[in-house]
Amino acid sequence: xxxxxxxxxxxxxxxxxxxxxxxxxxxxxxxxxxxxxxxxxxxxxxxxxxxxxxxxxxxxxxxxxxxxxxxxxxxxxxxxxxxxxxxxxxxxxxxxxxxxxxxxxxxxxxxxxxxxxxxxxxxxxxxxxxxxxxxxxxxxxxxxxxxxxxxxxxxxxxxxxxxxxxxxxxxxxxxxxxxxxxxxxxxxxxxxxxxxxxxxxxxxxxxxxxxxxxxxxxxxxxxxxxxxxxxxxxxxxxxxxxxxxxxxxxxxxxxxxxxxxxxxxxxxxxxxxxxxxxxxxxxxxxxxxxxxxxxxxxxxxxxxxxxxxxxxxxxxxxxxx
Numbered sequence: 001x002x003x004x005x006x007x008x009x010x011x012x013x014x015x016x017x018x019x020x021x022x023x024x025x026x027x028x029x030x031x032x033x034x035x036x037x038x039x040x041x042x043x044x045x046x047x048x049x050x051x052x053x054x055x056x057x058x059x060x061x062x063x064x065x066x067x068x069x070x071x072x073x074x075x076x077x078x079x080x081x082x083x084x085x086x087x088x089x090x091x092x093x094x095x096x097x098x099x100x101x102x103x104x105x106x107x108x109x110x111x112x113x114x115x116x117x118x119x120x121x122x123x124x125x126x127x128x129x130x131x132x133x134x135x136x137x138x139x140x141x142x143x144x145x146x147x148x149x150x151x152x153x154x155x156x157x158x159x160x161x162x163x164x165x166x167x168x169x170x171x172x173x174x175x176x177x178x179x180x181x182x183x184x185x186x187x188x189x190x191x192x193x194x195x196x197x198x199x200x201x202x203x204x205x206x207x208x209x210x211x212x213x214x215x216x217x218x219x220x221x222x223x224x225x226x227x228x229x230x231x232x233x234x235x236x237x238x239x240x241x242x243x244x245x246x247x248x249x250x251x252x253x254x255x256x257x258x259x260x261x262x263x264x265x266x267x268x269x270x271x272x273x274x275x276x277x278x279x280x281x282x283x284x285x286x287x288x289x290x291x292x293x294x295x296x297x298x299x300x301x302x303x304x305x306x307x308x309x310x311x312x313x314x315x316x317x318x319x320x321x
Contacts, residue, residue: 002172005179006077009055009115019060026060037065041120045069050125051189053178056080056116062107066154070121073097074171078114082107084156094162096171096200103154117175125193158208159200167203170196205229219243219250220257224265231269232293236262270294271307278316285312 012020015027031039045052056073073080073091080091084105091097099105101123110116161167174192177185200207205228209221226239239262240247254262270292277288289300289312304312 001077002176005176006115008179009076009117010112013055013057015057016059019057024060026057026062031065037063039065039067039069041067041069041122044120045122050122051178051193052120053117053175054120056107056110056118058110058112058114061109064104064106066104067099067101067120069101070123070126071099072119072121073099074117074119074175076115076117076175078111078116080107080110080114080116085154089158091158092160092162094168096159096161096167098157098159100155103156105156117171119174155209159203160206160208161200161203164199164203164206167196167199170199216253216257219245219253223250223254223262224258227262227266227269231266231273232291234266234293267303271304274300274304274312275308275315278312279319285316288312 015030018027019025028037031037031043033040044054073082074096075091075093077093079093080097082089082091082105084097084099085103089097159167170192174189174196177189177192182188205225209218222243223239226242227234230238236247236251240250243250245253251262254260254265258265260268273292274288277283277291278285281288283291286297289295289297292300294300301311304315308315310318
């Protein structure tokens with residue numbers, strides 16, 4: 001943690017001073033021109049800006065509100081207590097919360113030592129970032145596309161990543177670039193944000209996902225997490241027991257939402273892992289097949305070639321050239 005930056009962020013802002021001395025309520029005019037409490041990006045972002053950060057205002061409760069942008073809360077120091085949708089959450093230092101523009105939340109007054117950084121991001125910024133990120137991770141595609149799509153459902157992603165050093169370092173760099181900008185800051189921030197999303201993708205097992213009024217979303221996310229973790233031995237029957245669902249109904253939900261069967265999702269995850277093992281280890285191809293849960297080496301060769309255009313052996317040989 002940058003202690004100089006922390007001391008700077010601890011300073012009482014003019015808005016906070018007014019709250020402490022004159023008005024113990026949120027000054028709504030600073031956030032919106034609408035009768036409903038929908039915080040507007042135009043209050044903070046210029047016409048050409050897609051992203052900025054600001055320190056969350058302390059010492060006052062924020063009543064229920066939405067945004068017309070995607071917000072990311074980052075706890076730089078202390079904690080943040082809020083209710084998102086109908087769910088109470090306490091973010092700890094180093095944790096991140098992504099909120100899409102359709103979810104309502106209310107925030108409990110922060111203390112002096114609670115330093116929260118709010119990222120204010122127009123949705124089109126993520127369109128730009130994701131155009132440069134290629135990932136085969138099915139759970140990532142599902143979670144992030146559901147957060148940034150054009151549906152009207154309120155959603156959030158809660159990343160419990162306080163112990164992940166790479167993520168903490170990247171967030172710190174983004175904050176510093178925005179607070180102390182240079183001529184290259186715009187490009188640098190986009191680069192760092194892309195790297196941050198890649199790191200979050202790597203740590204997708206640490207995410208809590210919620211979509212309002214859509215219980216099937218919970219089932220799908222838990223199913224994808226299960227496949228991501230237990231790909232070697234995963235089975236639809238085991239998953240159905242874990243989720244207290246019949247295997248028939250679970251199979252239908254998975255197919256309806258993801259457009260893929262459980263078997264297809266599992267095969268996708270196993271092949272991704274196989275490719276990683278071929279790229280980063282020297283273990284024999286037969287052992288690669290066993291590591292991902294396939295006893296039939298001929299079948300493994302066939303499905304690998306169908307997906308990647310070459311056999312596992314040929315794929316490794318290409319890497320060694």
